[in-house]
Amino acid sequence: MTDEPETYIGQRVRQIRARRGISQQILADRAGLSRSVVAKYEAGIRPVDSRRTLLALAGALGCTLGDLTGGDDRIDPAISAFHRAVPDIETALWTQGNITDTRAPRTLDQLVPAVDHASALRHAGDYAALGPLLPELLTDAYRLADAGSAQAWDLLAAATYGAASALRQRGHGALAWTAVQESERAARHADSLAPVAAAQFLKSQILAARPGALTAALATVSDVAERLTPEARTRGELETVGMARLQVGFVETLAGGNARPHLEEAAEIATRLPDAPDGHSTARNRTFGPANVALWKMSSAVEQRDPAEVLRIAEHLDPAGLPNKVRHAQFFVELGRAYAMKRDHLSALHALLRGEHAAPQQVRGLAPVRELVGAMLREARRDLTTGELGRLAQRVGVVA
CATH class of the missing domain: 1.25.40 (Serine Threonine Protein Phosphatase 5, Tetratricopeptide repeat)
Structure with missing residues (x-):
């Protein structure tokens, strides 16, 4: 959106505002900010360092967060392999694995470690290595699910969840939504609460990045957290329900509510992990635990502009x-x-x-x-x- 050598969010705010033909004061009124703060953002004197403010500006301007952040790593050679794989990922999701493919599909025993490997790459932030693996992984998971076993559906839920999470992180929000809907569909056929909680957690994360959708983001994850917390027993169920609790707290922060009860509830769930049985579900969120709860508390404090905390x-x-x-x-x-x-x-x-x-x-x-x-x-x-x-x-x- 600009040919200038340095770009920042306030600069894009100024450009979009000018194209919309509205003044700084009108924008400030729509976003619930003061005109002086908007002027500082546009001049680059003050960074837009709050997700809540970013959502307010995008909503007031009638644009997406991506229009304001302007970040597009699709031209970055270090990660281009992921983006080159996106059309094939899209085809696998849209066709539900029904594509022209002469490979012999992997068995369930072969696919479980493949899904675990893809999850490890995602958690390591190695999207360039992950992207090319996803089309065949999704295709094979769909083909196994057609056989109808609960374990195969559980595996498909985990595979589509991982694809959705990676797509969201790399800026493919619409396709991430398609993938998480597929994860939600597969979770209904699985024999565990874990993939159900995981899908709703991720749906809430995607919604929370859309201007005007915080209410939906909160309702989506609050419902699953309230319903499933009393029923969670296995390690995977506690992990995914615990992450849902953390997401409730963070969305409350974005909405100006009280995050503390939800973060403390997540901390209590984390104390139950050592005594929980492993369970049989592939759907896990091994990032959940006391340390990650503390990290989410840090993120909440950043959003509240409380550096001392x-x-x-x-x-x-x-x-x-x-x-x-x-x-x-x-x-x-x-x-x-x-x-x-x-x-x-x-x-x-x-x-x-x-x-x-x-x-x-x-x-x-x-x-x-x-x-x-x-x-x-x-x-x-x-x-x-x-x-x-x-x-x-x-x-x-x-x-x-």
């Missing part, structure tokens, strides 16, 4: 104890955002670099990282802009 939680959370590279990276991204709120640019930069080191594909594609790096680039000392910060700005696509 973020730093307090971080003091007691060892990132090495987080379950995978993506969560490890998220810890440092949230820490960097908190330091930036305190205008400690050097500490923020160091945190972001550690996050990038943990999961480079994940971090470089995050809109909050681009916005933060751009703001720091405009404000920081010259030695930072010509050193690590300048190079990071290039890697995340803030500057050419």
Whole structure:
């Protein structure tokens, strides 16, 4: 949307507002902000570092979050393999595996470790390796489900959930919605609560990125959390229901509500994991546990613009104890955002670099990282802009 060498959300707000023919005051009134704050966003003096504000601006302008964040990693060679696979992923989902394919389909015993491997790649943030695996994985999972066993449907629910999660992370929201609907359909035939809770959790995440859809996002995940929490027994069921509780808390934060009861409920569910039986479902969320609950509390505090609370939680959370590279990276991204709120640019930069080191594909594609790096680039000392910060700005696509 711009030919300028550096772009940021406020710049796109200004461009879309001008095209809509509305003033800063009208935009401010529609978004529930002051005109002076809108002016600071547009001038690049203040970064748009809140999801709630971003949703309000997108709703007021009648556009999507992607129109404002402008981040498109589809031209990034490091991750292009994922995006090249998307048309084939789309075909597998639309046809429900009914495609021209002369391969002998994998057996259930062969497909279980393949789904686990795909999940491990997603949790490591290695989307470039994951993308090319998904079309055949989905096709084989559909073909097994046609046989009608509950275990095969459970596996299809896990495979489509993983595809939906990866598609959402990489900016393919509409196709992610198709995939999660397929996961929801498969979960109805499975013999476990875990895939049911997982699908509703992810539907809520997708909805929460749509302006005007927070009410639906909250209702979707609140319902499944309330219904299934008393029934959850196995480790997979507790993990997925616990993640649903965390999502309820985060959406409450976005909506300006009280997240604490839901986050504490998730923390209580996490204490039940060590004594829970494994269960037979492929649907799991191994990221759930006490450390991840603390990480979601950090994210909630960032959204509430409470850097002191973020730093307090971080003091007691060892990132090495987080379950995978993506969560490890998220810890440092949230820490960097908190330091930036305190205008400690050097500490923020160091945190972001550690996050990038943990999961480079994940971090470089995050809109909050681009916005933060751009703001720091405009404000920081010259030695930072010509050193690590300048190079990071290039890697995340803030500057050419």
